[in-house]
Amino acid sequence: MAASASSAINLSIKPSHTSLSWQTHLSSTSALAVSPLSGHRQYPRFVIYAVGDKPTVLVAEKLGEAGVNLLKEFADVDCSYNLTPEELCNKISLCDALIVRSGTKVSREVFESSGGRLKVVGRAGVGIDNVDLAAATEHGCLVVNAPTANTVAAAEHGIALLTAMARNVAQADASVKAGKWLRNKYVGVSLVGKTLAVMSFGKVGSEVARRAKGLGMHVIAHDPYAPADRARAIGVELVSFDKAISSADFISLHMPLTPATNKVLNDETFSKMKKGVRIVNVARGGVIDEDALVRALDAGIVAQAALDVFTVEPPKDSKLVQHENVTATPHLGASTMEAQEGVAIEIAEAVVGALNGELAATAVNAPMVPAEVLSELKPFVALAEKLGRLAVQLVAGGSGVKSVKVTYGSARGPDDLDTRLLRAMITKGLIEPISSSFVNLVNADFTAKQRGLRIAEQRSLLNGSPESPLEFIQVQISSVESKFASALSDSGEIRVEGRVKDGIPHLTKVGSFEVDVSLEGSIILCRQVDQPGMIGKVGSILSEGNVNVSFMSVGRVAPRKHAVMAIGVDDQPSKEILKRIGEIPAVEEFVYLKI
């Protein structure tokens, strides 16, 4: 009887084997359909940066000094502005983190060019439409932003554009400088008593609404996701999209650019607006069909527009920018001294935290798990990954893992247990030993889906104290053969179950056999005919091979029948030692598993 296993090397920047870092990783072999036994190839390790070394952070756009200084305390900082896309791709493989504002496209090519080294993209601002989030997630790269520090600046700029537009400030200024004195031409319109439709009632939208109320405007808002009571609290009524655009004298746009908001103002929606409406956009250029806006301006449907943002920035030969009823600024919404310092500190802290393996509060493409939940789940996170690793190593060659069932035994109510982190770690344990992928909290679900690996979760509600979040975790792989038949449950699935004892993960069940072995080092599982002297025989073979035994446990169905022995070992036994264990006459099957 032969035994083997795939290897899994943790290269987390944290020293512990399984840290709570979002970026624990990786190494090893082929595809899920390939057995860990056959087709075992070793991939070279890659290390983000060795403990003691500094990571490298590329700052690709101007960032406030306080933020740069903060980064320098922790990392080597390369401030290289105005890089071409090619230059960025060339540099990125030398960088652990990249910080950008809205002027840099962080495309799929950037992630592909990074060769796996880029672990964090920091967007020094709110909008992440310039970052290819799908590509970031696929590459396990965390994206963080700085969502709060420029809110007031953007709202103030929106109000500045609103008032300047209503009173033709920019046009009048240009004409005075050109030596003209056109008092009749630049008669404006008043704001007081007019209806302002705030399109999207998020951070900036609600601050604009608050300020517009102060100017005596009647403010309505449209936002399918905003709570009505938050709007009511500042005297704003939430209305439908059509009602908002058709009843407004002024429209101010504050939505993110997404497929749903792309060109949301277009020929059709302009035709529903009041004739003479005035539009402010400090959100994103792409939410307006710019050609349609030119047509609406020419037709007098839109009397004026004040725009800080454009579909292409800077806009080239734009009829829109040149239109006499348009006021334009070069994406200045976030550009106040105060906002830029705030954004720089906010993003530097987020990037440093992420490089340290912390789950960033402003992560855009990873689930946020509160600190209290994290600390409570810590030992179970380690257990989850180890059970995944064990289960997949029990799959026989040629069997493709497609369907995994995870059962969480807990006395807590279903809403009281956040399993996203546990599921991610089980996924990591299942995939990493048999693939070249590295899996972390960012890409676990994506990687599983991409491999056609379905992970179903269920709860087993237990009586007892809900003080501990979990009693046990059980991982079952169905529709596969096992290289250790005793690991199959009565219903034919590979089944392993574990618990945390004194903070240490333990394997407590294999198939139908109860065992108890701490999940440290590696494990030999051995089925034998239950008889005296077996522990001694196996133990002495291991000691002859200088293999230190950390734990031993025997589970049996009945005396003198079949028993499963679980042996924890600190050192890897040689092939010869494993062969000798397999040759003990009472041993029916055995397997060596690396945790």
Ligand SMILES: NC(=O)c1ccc[n+]([C@@H]2O[C@H](COP(=O)([O-])OP(=O)(O)OC[C@H]3O[C@@H](n4cnc5c(N)ncnc54)[C@H](O)[C@@H]3O)[C@@H](O)[C@H]2O)c1
């Ligand atoms: N011009 C600038 O310099 C500048 C500065 C800051 C923010 N911004 C931009 O302003 C926008 C808003 O920023 P924020 O900080 O208020 O963001 P936010 O996330 O706080 O608010 C966005 C709001 O949009 C709503 N929304 C999402 N999808 C929607 C949809 N399909 N239709 C309608 N509403 C939808 C959300 O419910 C949310 O309330 C973003 O596009 C951001 O990039 C620009």
Ligand SMILES: O=C(O)[C@H](O)COP(=O)(O)O
């Ligand atoms: O989304 C944002 O935060 C703003 O558009 C600001 O962009 P900027 O950082 O390029 O000024």
